[in-house]
Amino acid sequence: MKTSDTQYVYVSLDSYECNGCGTCAELCPAVFRMDDTGDKAELIDGCVPLIPELEQAATMCPVKCIELEAC
Ligand code: SF4
Numbered sequence: 001m002k003t004s005d006t007q008y009v010y011v012s013l014d015s016y017e018c019n020g021c022g023t024c025a026e027l028c029p030a031v032f033r034m035d036d037t038g039d040k041a042e043l044i045d046g047c048v049p050l051i052p053e054l055e056q057a058a059t060m061c062p063v064k065c066i067e068l069e070a071c
Contacts, residue, residue, distance in 0.1 A: 007050040010071035011058075015040045017065035024061055028053040047071040 011031060013024075020039040024032040031054055035042045048054065050068065058066040 008047055008071050009050045009068040010047045011043055012067045013041060013043055014065035017063045019063055021062055024057040024066060028057040032057060
């Protein structure tokens with residue numbers, strides 16, 4: 001349930017750019033996981049609470065292919 005003090009974001013990931021480093025899945029497993037091949041990250045959910053780990057994952061992505069947008 002959404003509350004007024006929680007910010008929610010829609011997460012998008014450019015899997016073409018993703019280099020499969022695994023940083024996002026390691027930092028924020030609530031949102032990211034590696035696909036079956038382990039070569040690309042994929043999203044577990046699209047519109048999620050903006051937790052610090054999520055922000056950190058987007059910041060730390062070496063190819064900057066994670067985008068967060070208010071939803
Ligand atoms: S941190 Fe970026 S490049 Fe690394 S697996 Fe996640 S989306 Fe891909």
